[in-house]
Every structure is written in structure tokens, then in C-alpha cells.
Amino acid sequence: MRDVAVIGVGMIKFGRYPEKTVPELGAQAAHLALKDAGVDMKDIELVASGNLYQSNAMVGQRILQIIGQTGVPVINVANACATGSTAFREAYMSVASGAYDMTMAIGSEQMGKMGLLGGGGAGGDPAYSTEGVLGSGLMPAVFGMAGVEHMRKYGSTQEHFAKVSVKNHKHSMHNPYSQYQTEVGLEEVLNARVVSWPNTLYMCCPTGDGAAAAILCSMDKARQYTTKPIRVAASVLTSDPWTQRDLIMPDINTLTRNAAKEAYEKAGIGPGDLDLIELHDCFATAELLHYENLGICGEGEAGRMIDEGATSVGGKIPVNASGGLLSKGHPLGATGVANVCEVVWHLRGEAGNRQVEGAKVGMAHVIGLGSACTLQVLEKV
Amino acid sequence: MAEAPAAEKTQRPIVPFLKLPATGNPYLQGSRCKKCGATYLGARMACSKCFSTDAMDDVQLSDKGELHVFSIVHQSAPGVPTPYIAAIVDLPEGVSVRCNIQGVEPDPKNLKFGMPVQMVTEKIRTDREGNDVIAFSFKPI
Numbered sequence: 233m234r235d236v237a238v239i240g241v242g243m244i245k246f247g248r249y250p251e252k253t254v255p256e257l258g259a260q261a262a263h264l265a266l267k268d269a270g271v272d273m274k275d276i277e278l279v280a281s282g283n284l285y286q287s288n289a290m291v292g293q294r295i296l297q298i299i300g301q302t303g304v305p306v307i308n309v310a311n312a313c314a315t316g317s318t319a320f321r322e323a324y325m326s327v328a329s330g331a332y333d334m335t336m337a338i339g340s341e342q343m344g345k346m347g348l349l350g351g352g353g354a355g356g357d358p359a360y361s362t363e364g365v366l367g368s369g370l371m372p373a374v375f376g377m378a379g380v381e382h383m384r385k386y387g388s389t390q391e392h393f394a395k396v397s398v399k400n401h402k403h404s405m406h407n408p409y410s411q412y413q414t415e416v417g418l419e420e421v422l423n424a425r426v427v428s429w430p431n432t433l434y435m436c437c438p439t440g441d442g443a444a445a446a447i448l449c450s451m452d453k454a455r456q457y458t459t460k461p462i463r464v465a466a467s468v469l470t471s472d473p474w475t476q477r478d479l480i481m482p483d484i485n486t487l488t489r490n491a492a493k494e495a496y497e498k499a500g501i502g503p504g505d506l507d508l509i510e511l512h513d514c515f516a517t518a519e520l521l522h523y524e525n526l527g528i529c530g531e532g533e534a535g536r537m538i539d540e541g542a543t544s545v546g547g548k549i550p551v552n553a554s555g556g557l558l559s560k561g562h563p564l565g566a567t568g569v570a571n572v573c574e575v576v577w578h579l580r581g582e583a584g585n586r587q588v589e590g591a592k593v594g595m596a597h598v599i600g601l602g603s604a605c606t607l608q609v610l611e612k613v
Numbered sequence: 614m615a616e617a618p619a620a621e622k623t624q625r626p627i628v629p630f631l632k633l634p635a636t637g638n639p640y641l642q643g644s645r646c647k648k649c650g651a652t653y654l655g656a657r658m659a660c661s662k663c664f665s666t667d668a669m670d671d672v673q674l675s676d677k678g679e680l681h682v683f684s685i686v687h688q689s690a691p692g693v694p695t696p697y698i699a700a701i702v703d704l705p706e707g708v709s710v711r712c713n714i715q716g717v718e719p720d721p722k723n724l725k726f727g728m729p730v731q732m733v734t735e736k737i738r739t740d741r742e743g744n745d746v747i748a749f750s751f752k753p754i
């Protein structure tokens with residue numbers, strides 16, 4: 233495997249674009265990334281396109297029908313919430329393997345208003361639908377229970393989780409790409425209506441539309457295009473290994489821990505070397521679990537970490553400087569490429585008022601329930 | 614052709630692993646890997662722990678267990694009544710079950726980690742063919 237660099241990134245502000253098509257959103261992001269890299273479609277040798285809700289509709293090819301039909305290989309990727317980040321990894325692997333010199337990853341999504349409450353239908357006779365009868369398989373309850381498991385193990389409280397929402401909303405105020413850029417107070421978060429306890433409305437990511445793209449290039453050619461290549465120090469994808477309850481209660485922890493171990497080994501770093509992390513806060517409960525899963529604190533210390541402000545911008549290890557999915561939004565296919573964009577901007581020193589000063593190494597983490605975990609370690613060179 | 618017993622004609626379990634015997638109490642059926650002992654809810658083609666493809670042993674699961682974790686669901690898919698308690702219950706055979714908890718108000722203060730719970734069944738709906746659909750849930754003992 234050879235070294236790979238990200239030489240261009242771009243994303244559109246997440247939000248609602250009912251007047252646009254998914255390929256139009258993806259095309260906008262692709263144009264931004266191409267422009268950022270200073271290349272054009274004839275330089276791109278492979279495109280990996282992530283989209284979930286239209287995964288049978290050849291979104292990648294339809295994007296090329298807008299931005300340039302060069303006849304290159306197009307891979308359409310679907311991997312739940314890890315859809316975009318898996319597309320990024322495909323684009324990375326294609327260059328790392330030596331098969332191609334320059335590739336593009338695009339993530340795009342239009343979610344409608346159902347968002348993470350969508351799906352869950354049993355098919356066939358609705359009398360046999362189990363949702364609400366045999367518990368819940370919907371994301372708010374799944375991540376609610378994952379948080380409750382942390383309460384059970386370590387005595388963490390709803391307030392600990394609520395503080396994640398307060399922090400990420402505060403961060404979002406400085407991110408022009410964020411769907412929401414509004415500060416919320418702790419009382420406001422705790423008093424908001426409960427979606428699935430312990431997560432209240434402000435502790436759940438919004439639904440929306442969005443797109444993001446990245447251009448990857450072999451490191452030996454990267455400097456032809458940019459003075460600030462960002463090295464992909466590790467790009468890892470795991471699925472859930474067998475654990476006792478996983479088939480009944482999705483285990484979001486073990487596969488993240490496995491991915492973290494592999495990513496740190498590949499990158500030759502430890503969690504203490506990270507300057508910032510964009511991680512998968514689809515629900516506020518998830519963020520605290522991942523502090524421990526990614527090893528930025530010890531077992532059971534996540535609650536203390538958020539209490540101490542260690543993961544705020546300006547703290548020891550800023551997490552979700554972008555505002556996270558809780559504010560920035562979570563258009564599934566776009567999410568995993570967008571968090572690469574965010575980390576790249578910080579490593580280049582281009583993140584504006586939310587800049588993590590002097591950032592040299594960053595991590596982007598995504599979980600797709602079912603489950604897939606991706607980790608990208610990015611490094612300034 | 615022999616007629617099926619009346620109970621099988623009119624009562625259908627909501628999921629295949631809920632067994633409704635003509636005599637005796639309803640129960641959940643599991644399967645246990647002969648090789649490694651991993652136990653699963655319902656039938657399995659193979660063991661995802663040790664990869665054994667040997668036929669598994671059927672296990673009649675206990676109707677009593679312990680509450681592992683829960684969430685109080687206040688917003689769900691269209692048509693699903695809320696609020697309700699969604700939970701994971703651990704059974705002594707080493708199997709976990711996703712279920713509703715009944716018999717207490719849906720408030721976190723009514724629920725204790727590890728509290729003993731017992732399975733109950735009830736008719737929840739009638740299907741298109743007119744059969745009673747039977748579901749299970751757990752209630753605190």
C-alpha cells in the first residue's frame with residue numbers, strides 16, 4: 233500500500249433542498265472539491281458515490297451526467313450511516329493499492345422529514361409489525377438504550393449526555409456549513425420533549441439534505457496540485473464481531489474499539505496524538521460512549537470528560553468542532569465525507585472561528601448501525 | 614385430510630420463535646450451538662460465533678429474566694402508540710430478548726437494572742385472514 237493524500241474537499245451547507253435532486257446536490261459538492269484541488273473531471277480515474285435512500289438509482293453515474301461523463305469506473309456505495317465514509321475508503325483503497333492515481337469520493341442524501349424514524353416496516357401483513365410491540369428497533373430507542381447501558385455500567389446521568397448537546401450546539405455557531413447554528417442551554421436541552429429517553433429533541437440529530445466530496449491522490453503526485461496535502465494515515469472499516477447481545481441489541485462499542493485499535497496501529501499513533509475528532513454523535517448518548525471506545529479517556533471516564541470541558545474547542549481534545557451531527561445535520565450518505573472535509577480544513581488551518589489551533593492529526597469516525605464502523609486518520613504533512 | 618387443532622387456526626405468534634403449544638404455556642424458543650454453546654433466539658442456519666454448521670439443539674427458554682436496559686419511547690413510527698417502555702431482557706440461558714415492559718407506568722423511576730421480569734402473552738391484533746396475532750411482553754414480578 234502506498235501513501236495517499238486528500239488534495240481537495242468541498243461540501244454544501246446541510247439543510248433542506250426540496251427543489252434539487254440528489255445528483256444535483258452531489259454535483260455541487262463535487263464541483264467544490266474539484267475546484268479546491270485545482271483539477272477537473274478528466275483527471276479523475278474513479279468515482280465512489282455514497283447514497284443510501286436511492287441506492288438502487290445509480291446516483292454516482294447521474295452525478296457524472298451533470299459534471300462530466302468520462303466513462304471511468306463508478307462505484308455506488310450503501311452502508312447505512314457509514315455510506316459516505318465507506319465511499320471515501322473505496323476511493324482511498326483504489327489509490328493506495330496503486331491501481332489509480334486520482335479518485336473522487338462523493339456523498340449525497342435527501343432524507344425527507346422521516347429521517348431516522350423511517351424504515352422498520354415488517355413487510356407483508358402489518359398485523360405482524362413488531363415495532364412498539366416487541367420493543368423498538370428504531371434508532372432513537374437503540375441509541376437511547378446504548379446510553380442507558382452506560383448509565384448502568386458507570387452511573388452516568390441524563391445530564392452528562394445533555395452536556396454533549398450543549399457543547400456541539402455551541403460549536404455549530406461558528407460553522408457556516410451547519411444545518412443549525414443555534415446555541416442551547418443545559419436546562420433547555422433537559423426540558424425539551426423526550427424522543428426516546430434519555431435523549432430529548434436537542435439530543436437527536438436533525439434530518440436534512442446535503443452533499444460532500446473529496447479528491448484523493450497518490451502522495452507522490454499530490455504536491456503537483458497543492459502545497460497542503462493531507463495524508464490519509466489510516467482508513468479502517470470494521471463490521472460487528474460476535475458479542476453476547478449484538479443480534480438483539482446492536483453493539484456499537486466493540487466494532488468501534490476494533491477499528492480504533494487498527495487505526496492507531498496503522499497510523500503509528502495513540503489517542504493522545506490526536507488534535508481533534510469528528511465522531512458519530514447521531515444521538516448525544518453515542519458521543520460519550522465513543523470517548524471510551526476511541527480511547528481518549530479511560531473506562532467510565534466519559535462523563536467526567538464532558539463535565540470538565542475537555543472535548544470543547546479549546547479543551548484537551550476537541551470533539552465535533554463542526555457542531556457534530558446534532559447541529560450540522562446527518563444526511564446519511566454525505567456524513568462520512570463531510571467529516572473528512574471538516575478535519576481537512578482544521579489541518580490546513582482553514583476552519584475559521586472554530587479552528588482547533590495548531591491541529592496536526594485528526595480523526596473522522598462514523599457508525600452505520602447494523603453495523604459498520606469507519607475511521608479515517610488524517611495528518612498534516 | 615386431518616383438521617388442524619383449533620388453536621393453530623386462530624392464534625398466530627407475532628414472530629416464529631414465540632411458540633403457542635396447544636397445551637401448556639406459551640414460550641420463547643431458542644437454539645444452542647452443539648460446538649460452542651452459544652445460544653440464540655429462534656432458529657439458526659449456522660453459529661455466528663464459532664461458524665459451526667451442525668444442526669443446533671432446540672431450547673425452550675425460561676419465561677423469567679432480568680431487565681438489562683430500557684428506553685422510554687415517546688416518538689415512534691406513524692401509528693405506533695406512545696409512550697412505552699422498550700427494553701432488553703436477559704434470560705438465564707444466555708439469550709437476550711427485545712421487548713416491551715408492561716405493568717408499570719413508562720417512567721425511568723419505575724425501572725431498576727437487573728429487576729426480575731416475567732413473560733406474558735396477549736392478543737394484540739387480528740390479521741388479514743382473521744387470525745388472532747399473539748405477542749409477548751415482560752412485566753415486573
Ligand SMILES: [Zn+2]
Pocket residue numbers: 646647648649650651660661662663664665
Ligand atoms: Zn458455535
